Amino acid sequence: MRGFGIYPDDKTFPFVLKACAFVKNLRLGESVHGCIIRLGLDFDLFTGNALLNMYAKFQSLEVNGGCKGCTLNMLDGMPKSNEFHEKLVQEKAKTASQLNSVTKVFEMMPKRDVVSWNTVIAGNAQNGMYEEALRMVREMGNVNMKPDSYTLSSVLPIFAEYVDAKKGKEIHGYAIRHRFDSDWYIGSSLIDMYANCARIEDSCRVFNQLPQRDSISWNSIIAACVQNGLFDKGLKLFRQMLMAKVKPRDVSFSSIMPACAHLTTLHLGKQLHGYIIRGGFGDNVYICSSLVDMYAKCGNIKAARWIFDKMEHHDMVSWTAIIMGHALHGHAHDALMLFKEMEMDGVKPNNLSFIAVFTACSHAGLTNEAWRYFNNMTQNYGIRPCLEHYAAMADLLGRAGKLEQAYEFISNMHIAPTGSIWSTLLSACRVHKNLELAEKVSNEIFKIDPENVGAYVLMSNIYAAARRWKDAAKMRIFMKKKGIRKAPACSWIEVKNVTHTFISGDKSHPLYVRIYEALKELLEQIEREGYIPDTNEVFHDVEEEQKKHLLFSHSEKLALAFGIISTPAGTSIRITKNIRVCMDCHTAIKFISKIVEREIIIRDNSRFHHFKDGKCSCGDYW
DNA sequence: GTAGGGTTAG
Numbered sequence: 001m002r003g004f005g006i007y008p009d010d011k012t013f014p015f016v017l018k019a020c021a022f023v024k025n026l027r028l029g030e031s032v033h034g035c036i037i038r039l040g041l042d043f044d045l046f047t048g049n050a051l052l053n054m055y056a057k058f059q060s061l062e063v064n065g066g067c068k069g070c071t072l073n074m075l076d077g078m079p080k081s082n083e084f085h086e087k088l089v090q091e092k093a094k095t096a097s098q099l100n101s102v103t104k105v106f107e108m109m110p111k112r113d114v115v116s117w118n119t120v121i122a123g124n125a126q127n128g129m130y131e132e133a134l135r136m137v138r139e140m141g142n143v144n145m146k147p148d149s150y151t152l153s154s155v156l157p158i159f160a161e162y163v164d165a166k167k168g169k170e171i172h173g174y175a176i177r178h179r180f181d182s183d184w185y186i187g188s189s190l191i192d193m194y195a196n197c198a199r200i201e202d203s204c205r206v207f208n209q210l211p212q213r214d215s216i217s218w219n220s221i222i223a224a225c226v227q228n229g230l231f232d233k234g235l236k237l238f239r240q241m242l243m244a245k246v247k248p249r250d251v252s253f254s255s256i257m258p259a260c261a262h263l264t265t266l267h268l269g270k271q272l273h274g275y276i277i278r279g280g281f282g283d284n285v286y287i288c289s290s291l292v293d294m295y296a297k298c299g300n301i302k303a304a305r306w307i308f309d310k311m312e313h314h315d316m317v318s319w320t321a322i323i324m325g326h327a328l329h330g331h332a333h334d335a336l337m338l339f340k341e342m343e344m345d346g347v348k349p350n351n352l353s354f355i356a357v358f359t360a361c362s363h364a365g366l367t368n369e370a371w372r373y374f375n376n377m378t379q380n381y382g383i384r385p386c387l388e389h390y391a392a393m394a395d396l397l398g399r400a401g402k403l404e405q406a407y408e409f410i411s412n413m414h415i416a417p418t419g420s421i422w423s424t425l426l427s428a429c430r431v432h433k434n435l436e437l438a439e440k441v442s443n444e445i446f447k448i449d450p451e452n453v454g455a456y457v458l459m460s461n462i463y464a465a466a467r468r469w470k471d472a473a474k475m476r477i478f479m480k481k482k483g484i485r486k487a488p489a490c491s492w493i494e495v496k497n498v499t500h501t502f503i504s505g506d507k508s509h510p511l512y513v514r515i516y517e518a519l520k521e522l523l524e525q526i527e528r529e530g531y532i533p534d535t536n537e538v539f540h541d542v543e544e545e546q547k548k549h550l551l552f553s554h555s556e557k558l559a560l561a562f563g564i565i566s567t568p569a570g571t572s573i574r575i576t577k578n579i580r581v582c583m584d585c586h587t588a589i590k591f592i593s594k595i596v597e598r599e600i601i602i603r604d605n606s607r608f609h610h611f612k613d614g615k616c617s618c619g620d621y622w
Numbered sequence: 623g624t625a626g627g628g629t630t631a632g
Contacts, residue, residue, distance in 0.1 A: 011623055015623075015624095046623055048624085049624040050624050052625085114625085122626060148626095154627095157627080185626050185627045187627080188627040189626080192627075216628045224628090249628090251628055251629040253630095255628075285630075290631085293630070293631060321630075352631060356631080392632090
C-alpha cells in the first residue's frame with residue numbers, strides 16, 4: 001500500500017490487528033498500535049475494538065518479546081509530527097504496551113459499543129478472570145448497555161466452571177426472554193453448562209429444542225453424555241450425527257473415544273481409528289492421547305505404545321495416558337521409565353501424572369519407590385497431595401499388606417479422610433485377612449458415611465471368611481433395612497462386534513446350556529491338572545458342594561466359557577469385569593489358559609490380567 | 623470492517 005502512496009485507514013487496521021494476534025507477535029502488534037496512535041485512529045471505535053481483541057488474545061499467551069523473523073518497523077514512512085505530539089504518541093504507546101492492557105485501551109476509548117464490552121468480557125472469561133468478567137456484565141447495566149447473545153456465551157462457561165446451575169439457569173431464562181436461545185453458540189454453551197453441573201437431562205432438552213444443529217452442537221451433546229458416564233448414549237448420538245450427514249471433526253473423535261475406552265469396545269475404537277486416519281486427523285494430540293488411552297483400556301497396550309511412539313510431539317496428557325496404560329497392565333518398570341523420560345523431555349508432570357506413577361507402583365508392590373515419588377511430588381513439583389493421591393497411596397500400602405502403615409497414613413492426612421479412602425484399606429483387610437483392623441476401619445467409615453454400601457458388603461464378606469456367619473448376616477440385614485443395594489458383579493465379552501454380559505449364575509444367555517456344559521468340562525480338565533476350588537471365596541454359609549457350585553458360575557467363568565466356545569482356537573479372549581477378579585477365578589483361569597492354549601486378558605476395576613501358559617502377568621499380586 | 627460455543631489422561 002505504501003509503495004503506491006496509500007495510507008492505511010480505519011478500515012485497514014482491524015484486519016492488521018487480527019493478523020498480529022493470529023501470528024502471536026506482540027511486538028508487531030504494539031508497533032501497529034503505535035502507528036494507529038500516530039495516525040490518530042485510536043479514537044476510532046472499530047479500530048479500538050480490534051485493539052481490545054488483540055490484547056485480550058495476548059493475555060492468554062506467554063509471548064516472548066522477540067519477533068519471529070518479522071522485524072518490520074511499522075513507524076517507518078509514516079507522517080512526522082511535531083515533537084510534542086511525538087512524545088505523546090510514544091507515551092501512549094508505552095503505557096498501553098507496558099500494561100499490555102485491555103483495560104487501559106478500554107478506558108482510553110472515547111466511545112464504546114456492545115462489541116467493546118463483549119470483547120473485554122470474553123477476554124476476561126477466557127483468561128480465568130471470572131469475577132472481573134461478571135463485574136463488567138453488571139457494569140454494563142449501569143451504562144445502559146444490554147447484554148446480548150455474545151455476552152451470554154461468555155458468561156455461561158463461567159457458571160459451568162463454577163458448577164452453578166442456578167445462575168446458569170437464570171442466564172438460560174434471560175436468553176429465552178430475549179430470543180437468544182435459538183442461537184447456535186448459546187445452545188452449545190447451555191448444553192455444556194448443564195453437563196458440567198451433572199444435569200444431563202437439561203443438556204438433552206436444550207439439544208432437542210435446537211432448530212438446527214451444527215457439528216459443534218452435536219459435539220457438545222456427545223461430550224456431555226460421555227463426561228457424565230452415559231457412554232452408550234454418547235455412541236448412539238455419534239451414530240445419529242453421522243446419519244444426519246454431519247461430518248465428524250477432530251473434536252468429535254476425542255470426545256467419543258473415552259466411551260470406547262470405558263466400555264472396552266475395541267471393535268468400535270478400531271473403527272473410529274480408521275475414520276481418524278482417513279480423515280487426516282492422525283496427528284492431532286487430543287485424538288492421539290484418546291487413542292493411546294482407548295487401546296490401553298481395551299487391553300491392547302502394544303497398540304497404545306505404538307501410537308504413542310509415533311506421535312511427533314508429546315504433551316503432559318499423552319505422557320500420562322501411556323504411563324497409566326503401562327501401570328494398568330502391571331508394567332511398573334516401563335511406566336517409571338516413561339515418567340523419567342517425560343521429565344527429561346521437559347514436560348512437567350501434574351497431579352494426575354503422579355496418580356499414574358502410584359498406580360504403577362501399586363500393581364508391582366513397589367512401596368519404597370512410591371514413597372520417594374510421593375515426597376518428590378511435594379518437594380520438587382510443589383504439588384500438594386489431594387484426596388486421589390492419598391487414596392492411591394493408601395491402596396498401594398494396603399495391597400502390599402502394610403496395613404498398619406496404611407492406617408497411620410490415612411489417620412495423618414492433612415485433609416479429612418473420606419469413606420472411600422478408608423474403603424481401600426478395608427478391602428486390603430479382606431485380602432490380608434485382618435478382621436480386627438477391619439472392624440476399626442469400618443467404624444471409621446460408618447461414622448463418615450453410614451450408607452456406604454461397599455463397606456457393608458466387605459464387612460459381611462470378611463466376617464464370612466472368618467466363619468462368623470451371624471455377623472455376616474447382620475451386615476446384610478443392615479443393608480436391607482436401609483434399603484441399599486450393591487450393583488451386582490458382572491463380566492462382559494465382545495464376540496463378533498456384539499457385547500455379551502453375564503452375572504453370577506446367569507441363565508439368560510440363549511446359549512446358556514452349552515456354556516455351562518463347556519464350563520463343566522473345562523473345570524473337570526483343570527481339576528485333573530491340580531486345580532482345587534478355593535471355597536474361601538464363597539461368602540454364604542452353605543455346604544462345600546453348594547459352595548463349589550456357587551464358585552462354578554461366577555460371571556468371569558461364564559464369560560470365559562462363552563468366549564472359548566464361540567471364537568476360533570488360538571485367538572485371544574478379552575473380558576471386562578466391573579469388580580475385582582476373585583481369587584478362585586484367578587487360579588482357575590491360569591489353568592484354563594494353559595489347557596486351551598490361549599491368551600486370556602481380563603480387565604477388572606483396577607487393572608489388567610494377562611493369562612498365558614498357566615501364568616498371570618500380575619504375578620498373583622493384585 | 624470489530625466480539626461468542628464443543629475435545630484427550632483418574
